[in-house]
Amino acid sequence: MKILTAEQIRQADQYTIQNEPISSIDLMERAASQCVDWLLYDEDSPLGYCFSFDKTLKIFSGMGNNGGDGLVIARLLAEKGLSNIQVFIINYSDKYSPDCEENIKRLEKVIQKLEKKKNKSNKKATLATREPIPTQQHLSLHYIKSVSDFPEIQASDVVIDAIFGSGLNKPIKDFTAQLIAYLNHSKAQIIAIDIPSGLFAENNEDIEHRAIIKANHTLTFEGYKLAFLYDQNYVFTGKVHIVHIGLDKNFMGQQASDLFLLTKQDIYKKLKVRPKTAHKGNFGHALLVVGSEGKMGAAVLSAKACMRTGVGLLTVHVPKCGYNIMQTAIPEAMVVVDKKKKSISKICRESTDLEKYTAIGVGCGLGKGEKTVQAFHDLLKSTSMPMVIDADGLNILAENLSWWDFVPKHSILTPHPKEFERLFGRANNPYLRHQLQIAMSIQRQVFIILKGATTCITTPEGKTYFNTQGNAGMATGGSGDVLTGILTSLLAQGYTPEEACCIGTYLHGTSGNMAAKRLSQEAMIAGDIIKYLSKAFRSLHYGEG
Numbered sequence: 001m002k003i004l005t006a007e008q009i010r011q012a013d014q015y016t017i018q019n020e021p022i023s024s025i026d027l028m029e030r031a032a033s034q035c036v037d038w039l040l041y042d043e044d045s046p047l048g049y050c051f052s053f054d055k056t057l058k059i060f061s062g063m064g065n066n067g068g069d070g071l072v073i074a075r076l077l078a079e080k081g082l083s084n085i086q087v088f089i090i091n092y093s094d095k096y097s098p099d100c101e102e103n104i105k106r107l108e109k110v111i112q113k114l115e116k117k118k119n120k121s122n123k124k125a126t127l128a129t130r131e132p133i134p135t136q137q138h139l140s141l142h143y144i145k146s147v148s149d150f151p152e153i154q155a156s157d158v159v160i161d162a163i164f165g166s167g168l169n170k171p172i173k174d175f176t177a178q179l180i181a182y183l184n185h186s187k188a189q190i191i192a193i194d195i196p197s198g199l200f201a202e203n204n205e206d207i208e209h210r211a212i213i214k215a216n217h218t219l220t221f222e223g224y225k226l227a228f229l230y231d232q233n234y235v236f237t238g239k240v241h242i243v244h245i246g247l248d249k250n251f252m253g254q255q256a257s258d259l260f261l262l263t264k265q266d267i268y269k270k271l272k273v274r275p276k277t278a279h280k281g282n283f284g285h286a287l288l289v290v291g292s293e294g295k296m297g298a299a300v301l302s303a304k305a306c307m308r309t310g311v312g313l314l315t316v317h318v319p320k321c322g323y324n325i326m327q328t329a330i331p332e333a334m335v336v337v338d339k340k341k342k343s344i345s346k347i348c349r350e351s352t353d354l355e356k357y358t359a360i361g362v363g364c365g366l367g368k369g370e371k372t373v374q375a376f377h378d379l380l381k382s383t384s385m386p387m388v389i390d391a392d393g394l395n396i397l398a399e400n401l402s403w404w405d406f407v408p409k410h411s412i413l414t415p416h417p418k419e420f421e422r423l424f425g426r427a428n429n430p431y432l433r434h435q436l437q438i439a440m441s442i443q444r445q446v447f448i449i450l451k452g453a454t455t456c457i458t459t460p461e462g463k464t465y466f467n468t469q470g471n472a473g474m475a476t477g478g479s480g481d482v483l484t485g486i487l488t489s490l491l492a493q494g495y496t497p498e499e500a501c502c503i504g505t506y507l508h509g510t511s512g513n514m515a516a517k518r519l520s521q522e523a524m525i526a527g528d529i530i531k532y533l534s535k536a537f538r539s540l541h542y543g544e545g
């Protein structure tokens, strides 16, 4: 799925208005009604299925179209019978957008209607019982012009943030900034409409010092904004939900973008089916160069994951101390032992040694001893076959930058954020780090998989794929070794490095999710990701689970 910029979405908005055709105020109505559906019927909604609602919904609306969305949400919820709704318009300037202004009038009319209804029923009740009955539905509109207008917020309140959307063009200031700090300080659940107010859709500088809503949920229109895919911004977006508002699909499909979110369909299309008459020679021969004393677990995890991802043959090069461990843990793999007992010292005597392999994975649990460093150098120089480089392989490279010249073109590097920083340096914010990652992929002609809650893959052509599969149960030692095994297996089987990166990260995250569902995030360990690979494959091939 393509990720579009806020500017491209705005153009899609205009195109839809002109060509569907639909008026902008009706498009706003449609967007808000989709949000209302989510609020009333989604299992994640703090309002969920709760018509007789004992909490108060406090909607904070700005003066642009995002504010307009908030006003329509209030009106539609009131029309559906939701009881306690308070709307606050934040007067940060003296100019409303036309659709926002029109929706204030529409909301005022509904309030008047409700008041009339209330007075009528109170009159009736007074005649019959001589006492007014409690009001059934409360909808009110207030204006915030300074700090003294801030309402009290209870922990049980649900706050809708419709202050600013994608039209924000500079950081929020003055009492609106104070309001955001005040809302963030409250214990209420916050739902942001389109984008948390204060966050820019792409590049966010100086984020620690800016006023930005910290939402529990964000209902975003049509698709993820780039900023939502950086782990550092999760604190602002909370869980992201896509709300389709009916923008022109063809127009959006034609927009140029080098940014993609991986979906199940993308992966399904890339997965090959194993021919009925296949033999093990059809699925490649992988070599894993892994392990050292005390870190043979990393070697075992990568080897098991490699075999469970479908490789035909696997050879694992380990130090002598790893021989029994490896043969016992995974009899399906062949083992080549190093001359050294505790760590690897020489991987290949001649370059022809490597010719029988169709892919090489190196780095898991390798260590950085002098001989190992030399062996890694020799390995890089002996082959032009793209390889998967992880963990200590990356650390060694970071300490020997001149060896970049020997890294085979189109190799896959799998750093976590710390390893990335060692290799490529620091960037001031996640957007700039992403730009650095793209630049490095192009300059070094490698695929870089920056691992995280959302994993970011960049290609030598400058494309980016984001993988959002996975969960915090995978934040445990060895999960990265499993990914290296999976990637090496896919490369060995003849998938292109780009396919291997996309399928590998998606598969890894999907297995992790399946393991967490069955075992809990706390109890699952890296080896469980391997156990659930079979289920993940079945879900991709046959839609099971």
Ligand SMILES: NC(=O)C1=CN([C@@H]2O[C@H](COP(=O)(O)OP(=O)(O)OC[C@H]3O[C@@H](n4cnc5c(N)ncnc54)[C@H](O)[C@@H]3O)[C@@H](O)[C@H]2O)[C@@H](O)CC1
Pocket: 009, 010, 012, 013, 027, 028, 031, 062, 063, 064, 065, 066, 067, 068, 069, 092, 093, 097, 163, 164, 165, 166, 167, 168, 169, 170, 171, 172, 173, 193, 194, 195, 221, 245, 247
């Ligand atoms: N296709 C879409 O994406 C649709 C978008 N809609 C909504 O429209 C929003 C965008 O609306 P707008 O363009 O009116 O933008 P906003 O509602 O985000 O912006 C508010 C206005 O405030 C001004 N402003 C920007 N930064 C400011 C600051 N720091 N201090 C004071 N004023 C500032 C801007 O000039 C703008 O006029 C979206 O986020 C979404 O909620 C929907 O209404 C319908 C369809």
Ligand SMILES: Nc1ncnc2c1ncn2[C@@H]1O[C@H](COP(=O)(O)OP(=O)(O)O)[C@@H](O)[C@H]1O
Pocket: 391, 416, 451, 452, 453, 454, 455, 469, 470, 471, 472, 473, 474, 475, 476, 477, 478, 479, 480, 481, 482, 483, 508
């Ligand atoms: N919170 C999370 N959500 C999703 N995936 C995660 C999360 N934490 C870790 N992971 C995944 O687990 C793996 C951890 O890799 P790494 O840090 O190299 O671990 P190790 O070195 O222990 O093997 C990565 O693929 C990463 O994307």
Ligand SMILES: [K+]
Pocket: 066, 161, 162, 163, 164, 165, 192, 193, 194, 195, 196, 197
């Ligand atoms: K918002």
